[in-house]
Amino acid sequence: MTESPAVRHEWPLFEVFVRAKRGLNHVHVGSLRAADHEMALHHARDLYTRRNEGVSIWVVESDDVVSSSPDEKEAFFAPSGDKVYRHPTYYAIPDSVPHI
Amino acid sequence: MTDGERVFAETIEKDQRVEPRDWMPDGYRKTMIRQIAQHAHSEIIGMQPEGEWITRAPSLRRKAILLAKVQDEAGHGLYLYSAAETLGADRGDLTRRLIEGRQKYSSIFNYPTLLFADVGVIGWLVDGAAICNQVPLCRSSYGPYGRAMIRICKEESFHQRQGYELLMTMMRGTPEQREMVQDAVDRWWWPSLMMFGPPDADSPNSAQSMAWKVKRHSNDELRQRFVDMSAPQAAALGVTLPDPVLRWNPDREHYDFGEIDWAEFKRVVSGDGPLNKARIAHRRKADEDGAWVREAAAAHAAKRRPAMTGHEGTAKEAQP
Numbered sequence: 001m002t003e004s005p006a007v008r009h010e011w012p013l014f015e016v017f018v019r020a021k022r023g024l025n026h027v028h029v030g031s032l033r034a035a036d037h038e039m040a041l042h043h044a045r046d047l048y049t050r051r052n053e054g055v056s057i058w059v060v061e062s063d064d065v066v067s068s069s070p071d072e073k074e075a076f077f078a079p080s081g082d083k084v085y086r087h088p089t090y091y092a093i094p095d096s097v098p099h100i
Numbered sequence: 101m102t103d104g105e106r107v108f109a110e111t112i113e114k115d116q117r118v119e120p121r122d123w124m125p126d127g128y129r130k131t132m133i134r135q136i137a138q139h140a141h142s143e144i145i146g147m148q149p150e151g152e153w154i155t156r157a158p159s160l161r162r163k164a165i166l167l168a169k170v171q172d173e174a175g176h177g178l179y180l181y182s183a184a185e186t187l188g189a190d191r192g193d194l195t196r197r198l199i200e201g202r203q204k205y206s207s208i209f210n211y212p213t214l215l216f217a218d219v220g221v222i223g224w225l226v227d228g229a230a231i232c233n234q235v236p237l238c239r240s241s242y243g244p245y246g247r248a249m250i251r252i253c254k255e256e257s258f259h260q261r262q263g264y265e266l267l268m269t270m271m272r273g274t275p276e277q278r279e280m281v282q283d284a285v286d287r288w289w290w291p292s293l294m295m296f297g298p299p300d301a302d303s304p305n306s307a308q309s310m311a312w313k314v315k316r317h318s319n320d321e322l323r324q325r326f327v328d329m330s331a332p333q334a335a336a337l338g339v340t341l342p343d344p345v346l347r348w349n350p351d352r353e354h355y356d357f358g359e360i361d362w363a364e365f366k367r368v369v370s371g372d373g374p375l376n377k378a379r380i381a382h383r384r385k386a387d388e389d390g391a392w393v394r395e396a397a398a399a400h401a402a403k404r405r406p407a408m409t410g411h412e413g414t415a416k417e418a419q420p
Contacts, residue, residue, distance in 0.1 A: 010192040011398060013185065030182040030248070033191060035397035036404065047175055050168075051255075070121045071104075 013062040014040040016047075018054035026058050034059075112313055117243035120186035128312055131305070132242050133189045134203070135314065140180035141198045141205035145379050147173045149213040150222060158216060165262050166219060172259065176252045183244040199384040207365070208291050210373030217270055217277075217284040223263015225285075225292040225330065231256050232326045233296065236316040264333070271338050278338075285334070286342045293357075294365045296323040302362075327355050 011033040017026035029048050034040035040059040048054065068076050084090050093100055101109075104123025111118055118124055151170050157163040181191045197203040208226055213219065234256065237249045270277040297303060297319040309315035317325075327346075334341050345358045367373065 010190070011394065011401075030179055030244075031185060032178060032182060035394075036401035039397065039401075046171075047178055050171070050175065067121065070119070070123070 011035045011039075014044075014059045015062050015065055016040075016044040017058040017060070018044075018048055019056040020053060021055055026056065031062060037061075112241055112311075115241075115313070117246060118241050119243045127308070128314075129187055131309065131312070131314060132245065133184055133187050135309075136180050136184040136187070136242075136245055137189065137194045137197070138204050138206075140177045140184060140194065141203060142209065143173050143177035143180060144198075145205045145209045145383060147177075148379055148382055149209055149211070150219055152213055153216060153219050156216065157219075162266070169223070169259055169262065172255050176255070179248040179251055180245075183242075183248045186244045187242075195387060199380055199387060201371070201380065204369070205379075206295060207368040207373060208295050209379060210368050210375045211287070211291055212374055214287075215280045215284055217267065217280040218288070220263045220266035220270065220281070221284040221288045223259050223261075224267060224333070225263075225288050226295070227256055227259040227263060228330060228333075229292045229295045229326050231260060232322050232329070236322075239313075239316060241313040264337070267337055267339075281337075282339050285339045289342050290360060290364075291368075293323055293326070293360055294368075296320070296326065298362070298365070324354055327357050331355050 012035075013031050014034055014037075015031050016029050018029050019026045032040065032043050032047055034043050037059055041057055044057045044059055045054075049057070080086075102123075105125075108118065108122065108124055108128075111122070118128075147170050150166060150173075154163060154166050154170065157166050181194060184194060185191055194203065198205065208229075213222070231253065234249055234253050238246055238253060240246045240249065267281050270281050300306065300318045300320045303319055306315060306318060310318075331341065331346065331348075343358045345356060347356055348354075349356045368376070371377075
């Protein structure tokens with residue numbers, strides 16, 4: 001926390017992920033402030049699922065999220081750029097061959 | 101041009117979204133923080149005019165609806181503070197700027213809600229104007245802001261419809277009830293038009309915001325769209341909009357409308373509206389009254405957190 005102590009007690013930031021319905025992945029929906037994980041879950045329910053938008057919620061403290069850097073984007077994702085043979089369209093198959 | 105500048109320019113050019121960790125010009129970051137914070141503050145202050153009517157709503161149904169609506173406004177404020185934090189702003193700092201008068205909120209919330217009919221008119225006109233403003237913002241170039249706006253717009257539709265339905269119900273009631281609706285419309289119509297901001301010729305930040313695709317339509321364009329939508333809705337409701345020159349212009353295919361009192365707009369924006377001081381005083385009191393809860397919850401969390409987890413900030417805060 002960078003604030004001066006006299007000012008206010010700011011709770012840590014949590015990232016919220018919601019599973020909209022069974023069979024789908026949890027998707028990031030936003031963030032919120034809470035004192036701990038339990039409060040973060042309750043706040044996430046009140047904030048992000050007021051209209052049945054979810055059947056399951058994950059909360060993760062934002063400081064615990066590690067992300068790739070946009071500055072290194074090109075180098076970081078380069079290894080997959082030149083491997084066209086990983087895609088099915090790379091392989092020429094005659095139209096006469098069925099079901100492939 | 102640096103790599104960052106090039107990527108930013110291309111992103112805007114191709115109508116793609118700028119995301120939190122991308123390089124962006126300082127001016128863009130500052131503009132977005134200012135706009136998102138101002139929008140968040142408007143949602144939070146916007147709870148007050150209608151919140152005053154929750155205990156006085158005339159039926160359990162209306163009370164439940166109003167409670168849900170005011171809770172949504174709180175939610176909208178929080179979605180937006182969340183978006184502002186992705187730009188490096190701090191939520192507590194933004195609240196402090198609001199209560200110290202260093203950041204603004206929409207002037208519309210400085211007007212009083214004198215009658216229950218005002219709740220209906222706010223839903224119809226104020227939320228209607230907000231929808232006009234906000235739908236284009238769903239395509240704002242800043243990703244987290246656009247995504248928050250999509251969520252907000254979905255919920256605003258309920259706000260507007262509940263207001264209009266409330267007014268239809270009152271218009272079917274007694275002559276006194278119809279008079280109350282007309283009275284509320286008379287008071288809220290012009291402030292609603294002011295919600296779109298100063299005329300284009302007087303809007304210094306607009307050109308840059310349009311270039312950055314933060315803003316998609318001019319103030320006057322959105323205001324005209326709102327008038328065109330509202331005039332037939334007023335007719336269907338059976339109320340008169342308080343503008344003697346309001347009429348359909350077949351040549352322009354738009355409604356013509358009267359001159360807005362920009363002196364009043366400037367007065368209210370600069371802090372001299374009917375309730376500017378009361379709104380901020382209320383927000384300040386809520387913040388101060390809640391301080392012990394925030395501190396107690398942080399202390400409780402620190403006590404329950406296993407030692408040596410590296411969350412020193414929270415543990416330190418718990419010290420008396």
